[in-house]
Amino acid sequence: METLFFLIVAAIAVICSLMVVTNKNPINSALSLIMTFFCLATLYVMLEAPFMAAIQVIVYAGAIMVLIVFVIMLLNIKSEAGRRTSHALFMGISVGLLLLVQTWYLLVKSSLSSVRGTVDSAMISKVGHTELIGKSLFTDFLLPFEITSILLLVAIVGAVVLSKKKL
């Protein structure tokens, strides 16, 4: 049952992502991408990561994609004028498929880490996923968390520098 549900969601995700790549109109691509993100959020829930699912929707689908759609509107980009040459398409697709075959092969062939952590379903349901993530962020990964603040500041400054009206 669960596997069936997974397969359905996965199929939708793959189809939507294919539409991202194939759609001529950028807006349609963006909307398909948002669909893919929703599918992924669903999968996160299945993986007992509800917090990640939430921010996937809020940050990715909500913020980033809105920004992208906004820019597409702002620049008033129509459908792509022309296609790439069939040669380039062929090369791109075959390299991509090759990459897929390779990753598939090595994922099937390789072994996972044998060390199991302390976090299991029981703990997540008892303590709560958000709290676990929060604790981890503010203890073990405090420094990376702080670095993101600098990263966002740089992004803001950069965006302003590149697009403010008057120099």
Add this chain to the structure above:
Amino acid sequence: MDTIAIPAINLAVIAPEVVLSVVAMALLLINVFVKSEQKGYLGYLSIAGILGTLLMLIPAWGSSVEGFSGTIIQDNFAIFFKVIFLISAAMSILITDKYLEREGCNQGEIYPLILFATVGMMLMASGTDLMTIFLGLEVLSVSLYVLAGFNRNNIKSNEAGLKYFLLGAFSTGFLLYGMALTYGATGTTKIAKIASYIAMNGVSSSNLMLVAGMILMSTGFAFKVAAAPFHMWTPDVYEGAPTPMTAFMSVGPKAAGFAAFARVLLVALPALKPEWSSLLWVLAVLTMTVGNITALYQQNIKRMLAYSSIAHAGYILVGFTAGNAVGTAGILFYMLSYAFMNIGAFAIIILVGKKGEENSNVSDYAGFGYRHPVLGIAFCIFLFSLAGIPPAAGFIGKFYLFSGAIQAGYIWLAVIGVLNSAASVYYYLRVMVFMYFKEPTEDFEWVKLTPAFVLCLLIAVIGVLVPGVLPGLFLELAQKAVLM
């Protein structure tokens, strides 16, 4: 509700980064109140900040402090690289102001952005967790995307920024995938724990997930250091970016890429040494050869130096392939001397250039050596050092890198390296031939030295000649800073 126990925070570990970030933020605020013609003062303030950071780093030499639950470390290796970053940032800032004035994009934000990029590089050098390294790399990259496209009225600069961004984001995908696979294979993102897990559980090259993780991470770093075949963005971005930023990009981020690359491979994955050293072997040969051979054809001097910087990444990869103490010390020494010689050369290019990046062809240097003898000699010193001709520092560095490779048994790699550096002389020499053996077509009267340029060139000349003639001290420091 139980409280969370925040672990003891050891600010001393990240003090240099904190200081530099605070200076950068303060500059952002000050910038609002500074008139457009006086933005140059922000440069001096940022240099003061860099000097302060340097002063904080020096006492830390010799100790190795971990902090923040093992996500960061301040050891000699990191400190040596941080000094390189700070020097390259300071020298680039010295030559920025005049250039921005000339090109008419005098925006004060460039200085905080350079400082933030430096913070990112410092985090890459001292990060001991894949997350820290990744975030440091992103802080650096995001700043660089902006810096490359900083001259937003110049179409070339736009294009450079956008190309860098698209390809950089693409390579980030591979880097992340590599990190994910490494995480899956070892169950952790901490570098020390990865190593101990591999050592304890006897995971080896038979675990394809780990090997693939190593390969994908390597491609990500190879993109950052511009190793072939992940180098193709370099010439375009270096040509289009504002020249001081090209100088900065060709040194700092490359060094940072090598720092993180070295820490990941040497500390986290020594068990895979046979695999990664053969990979690096191929990358080194490709990178040197492609860089040098393509440089032979270039007419634009910025583009020529871009290809030459690819070749130099190749030489450094030679030392990296060796993976021994001598090779690693060679990387450190070479990066340091490369900072001086390359930024020095770019400083001259800025001086000779005209508005709109005009006058940057090799043939535009005809007779320059006679119109400006002192600058001509300085340029020659930098070019000789890049070509690896004694007694400049570049020679000692190359010798060291190659002898590291020989000690590790990679004699053919060293041979190819020597062959390449012999070929590289040709295109450096071509510039000198134009400077001295061609009839001047220009009077070069617009070439005016400012005190900042004099300082930058002086530092560069000293930085090339002193380690070249008396490399003992620098090599000793480099040896104390290796990761083994």
Add this chain to the structure above:
Amino acid sequence: MLDNVWLIPLFPLIGFLINGLFGKKIKNEAVIGGIGTLMIFLSFLVSCGILMQLVGMPPEQRVFEKVMFPWIHAGSFKADMAFLVDPLSAVMLMVVTGVGSLIHLYSIGYMHGEEGFYRFFAYLNLFCMSMLLLVLGANMLVMFIGWEGVGLCSYLLIGYYFEKKSAGDAAKKAFVMNRVGDFGFLLGLFVLFWWFGSNHNIWTINFVEIKAASHLLPYGGVVTLATLCFFVGATGKSAQIPLFTWLPDAMEGPTPVSALIHAATMVTAGVYMIARMSFVFIKAPETMMVVAVVGALTAIFAATIGTAQNDIKRVLAYSTVSQLGFMFLAMGVGAFGAGIFHLMTHAFFKACLFLGSGSVIHAMHHALHKGHLHDDAQDMRNMGGLRKALPITFITFLVSTIAIAGIPGFSGFFSKDEILWQAFANPYHGSLNILLWGIGCIAACFTAFYMFRLVFMTFFGECRINPKVKEYLHESPLVITIPLMVLGFLAFVGGFIGMPKLLGMLPNYFEHWLDPVFELANEYGKQYAHSGAHHSHALEFGLMAFSVVVALIGISIAYTMYMANKSLPEKFTSAFPGLYKVVYNKWYVDEIYDFLFVNPCKSFGNLLWKGFDVVIVDGVVNGTAKLVMAFSAGLKGLQSGYVHNYAMGMAIGVVTIIAVYVFR
């Protein structure tokens, strides 16, 4: 005194700094030239002191290493900035500083009034410093620094007249060819370094240490590889086949430069390097043979080409290449002492010849300038009969020519004869010896021929200079003639310190002096030397006499061709009909010579010059360059400027690497 060996390279460095930094401000030529000359002369004095001290020591203790400061230390590998003084480097020191001082002095007069006078002296001093580093280096790295340094200075000085395009091209050619050689040097260094390190854990490039450990080296094998690499380095620097074409072109530089760098010192660096590592080279019999054959071939090739040249400096340039070939021949037959001896005598007479030709050119140039003529001041066809106008130049030039031709009593005879004898009698190359000796003799004959041709065309016969300017011809000033006289004197007597035992008048000081240096090499050589072949004194005398005869033949051909048959025939036939037949016969002989000997040789020389030198060697060099450039253009094409192509490159890279590692 030995402790102060560091002063020797320091003085020229000071001179370089003073002239380089303040020369433009000083302006006064006497001061600039004086400083430059004084500095190298001070080095000469220190060198003399060191030589004296070495002489006072017992022979086996004459090795001294002065460590200035630790330079590169990497784990077990150490390279110090250190100087090595032993009999070999002492000889080189004397040659470099002695001849160097004289040439500096000469340059004051020769370069008078040139633009960039200070630049010239700064470069010249820098060159001397590099050359002294090369000579004194106690390890290969210091030597390599000097090695690169002299190449660089040579580049700067060849391109001194940068307004001339040919000068720039020549400079570039010299530099690039030298770099090919440098590449060989570095490779040899690396091979040796790697072999000692990986097999015996001796990570060293120090000459003394390598010498001490040289018994570990095998015969042949890796040593052959290393020595061949070194030999490639030597061919580049010392202008041997196939890397010799830069040297004739290098004559674009000022004449003192040709004398100092391209005759007396820098080009002999390759010979010096082989002598320095004689104990390694001797362990590679194959390399020794290659060295000997290349040396002999270069000697004869360059000599034949020399017969077809009309530019006075180009003749001397090919002569230098040929003489260097003799030195390599000596190295290749294990006669290291003889090679170094010839290096020294060659420095004297060739420097004198170049300076003399400079004096001629100087006078010609001056006269032509006064007469507002634009004839080529270096073309011998425009000269003739200059001995009256330039008596001192003529005498010194003649002495040196006799010396190079190998007439007994003059320095060149002793050294060249020693080489030829060793080529014949050495125990290493078996039946090849006769061939080496034969080629050497023929080359010696040619040498005598073209050198006397040069003398006859320049100094004898009727004056072919435009009569308008004849009156302006006069001897050069003292500052030019004094070095000429000193060098001429040395070219005359310099050989007596190395007189062969056979002649027995004086002991062979020179060989005894160098004995401690080459003792070990001779020891190793015995391992594979053919024993038994003992040659009698009579044979040695015979060969010596033969080489003299050969030289005389060369001279007499030159005489008949360029002196006797010019205008004499007509005069003789009209005034003395009885002698007609004699003259006729002479002329007839000349025809035969022309037909049998000279013409084929001249055309052969022309062929070599045009065919081998210009087409093949330059062709290969240029062809390689073209190939690389084409490759470069191709690679450049990959850089299309399109983001998706770059992304494709990255993706293909990733896919390929994964494919290699995952599916191996």
Add this chain to the structure above:
Amino acid sequence: MVSLNFYLVLSAILFAIGTIGVLTRRNAIVIFMCVELMLNAVNLTFIAFSKYLGNLDGQIFVFFVMTVAAAEAAVGLALMIAYFKNRESIDVEDMNLMKW
């Protein structure tokens, strides 16, 4: 319970599709969206690993990847706007002012 390999293979498929998109599309914004798709594929890998390894490091990593994606989006779109202002296009086939 769904096997880990299902998730990994799904993420590999999404990653490959993203790569194909980068290699074949001409519009810079769409290329950027394809990069986002690649990053999301990696995120899925991280979270799947995290679940099956029973430690949260992977999920924390995803948290940071999202931040990075946001930052890159801001800067990248600003670059595109600046480029568009000068060139009236964001087609990568027009971006070849510098080559060779």
